[in-house]
Amino acid sequence: MHRKRILSIVAVLALTALLLLPGSLPAFADGGAPNLAYVAGTARGISVIDVAQQRVTKTINMPGNPHTILLSKDASLLYVTQPEVDRISVIGAKEGKTICTTDIPGQPSHLVIDPSTGLIYTGGKGASGVREVDPKTCTVQRTFETNGPVYGMAIARTSSSLTHSANQLWISTDRELEIFDTSKGSQLGPVPIAGNPQYISIPPGSTAYVTTRAGSIVAVDISTHKVVQVIAGGKYGSMDYDETTGEIYVPEQEKNRLLVLAPVIPGFEMPREPNRVINIGVQPQSVAITSDGLLGFVALEGGNVAMLDVPGRTITNTIFVGGQPNFIITGLYPPLVGAPAQQEPIWGTLVSITSYVLIAALIIVPVLLFLRRRRMHYRLPDIEFTPSTVTKHQYTTPSETNASAEE
Structure with a gap:
């Protein structure tokens, strides 16, 4: 039970160190x-769109x-x-x-x-x-x-x-x-x-x-x-690029579309x-492709932002931002x-120090547990000699031994 508790503490320390470690x-x-x-x-000035809610928040x-x-x-x-x-x-x-x-x-x-x-x-x-x-x-x-x-x-x-x-x-x-x-x-x-x-x-x-x-x-x-x-x-x-495919997305402003270059x-x-074309219907100003290659966002003339399903190659929503x-x-x-x-x-230094202390603990604690267990495994039992434990059979002289044999 004690060993399981120690292992649980070690696991918590490991997770905490990984979460705090910079990068x-x-x-x-x-x-x-x-x-x-x-x-x-x-x-x-700047509008912030929540992607899940698909609206300006x-x-x-x-x-x-x-x-x-x-x-x-x-x-x-x-x-x-x-x-x-x-x-x-x-x-x-x-x-x-x-x-x-x-x-x-x-x-x-x-x-x-x-x-x-x-x-x-x-x-x-x-x-x-x-x-x-x-x-x-x-x-x-x-x-x-x-x-x-x-x-x-x-x-x-x-x-x-x-x-x-x-x-x-x-x-x-x-x-x-x-x-x-x-x-x-x-x-x-x-x-x-x-x-x-x-x-x-x-x-x-x-x-x-x-x-x-x-x-x-x-x-x-x-x-x-x-x-x-x-x-x-x-x-x-x-322009922007799809990091998963290397394709380049280019707003073609006069034809109201995105060019996708191989x-x-x-x-x-x-x-x-171009490798393919995505029609927008409104003049695009710039484009941003997320690094997972799933979504795109297109700034449009007239104060809108279009959400693009990149694998599906379709516009899924248009969000008004103004300006x-x-x-x-x-x-x-x-x-x-x-x-x-x-x-x-300062914050980064404190986090780094905390992380490295936890990592050091992760290294030292298992070593100490191992040494303690090994010492207990090889430890010889202590024998306490007292007068009451010393018997005649244990300590005999040669003459006593011969006399015993004649009898």
Whole structure:
């Protein structure tokens, strides 16, 4: 009974350590199985859609026509660009309260996050250069100088511990893509793009997809920077990708539909594009596909958001949000216990220490139990010698033995 109780305690400690250990239950910025969709550019700034209820359950009042929204890894914070007031803000996702802000010149409307460092990068079409910002303090760390205004950005996940390489920051400027090493800050070479590059989408793999302001989509090999045209003849909005299939979803604004592009793999024959088409009926502005590949959300002209059944390839519902929605991101519910950005390092340290103490206990307790059981198994019984226990038969002399034999 005692042993079962100890094992139960050990099991509880193991579960608690796994729950507290940083990174044990990650929530990604683009969702997974999402609970919420955050929509920028709505009537009051940001509208929050509960996916299960399929309705707006909260609004966050924000000035400056919020444009791009990103989520922190644990879904507790929103990072928001406000181009009309030259600002980006960090907001608590649960309460909707502003934690910190920083002024950024040039109407910052684009925003990306480096998943390896947690730093965010922002820029806009009103000025050249991209600013690297620490979202914990809302301070600008450095500026990546560009040859013109910024029309789009994305992060290529090229970091590797084996090659000691970092992720890459891809930036659309007037006539080219400018690519930087996010660790060293060094430029990895401009890539000229005919037709003026705009939106960039980089799924896991070896290819980046770029729309142009002249009405085409090109694929760029991340390693060699070779450019091939995928499709042309349209006006395209902000793209997203299905992480489970590698397909790219592109709003084709003039024809009120989504194009679904098959993955372009360097070294293989170009697929026939588009792979398929999903008619929307209203001009789409941007699209977000959840990372489980089951749902899509499309920002529509006129203040609506369409919910897309990705495997079924159909629109299942339309939700009114007002304003002119221009960007959507999905994610999990904010954690019940959270902390402002300035307190995150302390909170994270305490959680880490607690987790490691529990893990140490998990290692030490079974060892002590094993040693105790082994000691009990091999322990010899104690014999207490007293005069009463010493008998004549036990201690006899040789003469006594012979006399006994003669009798």
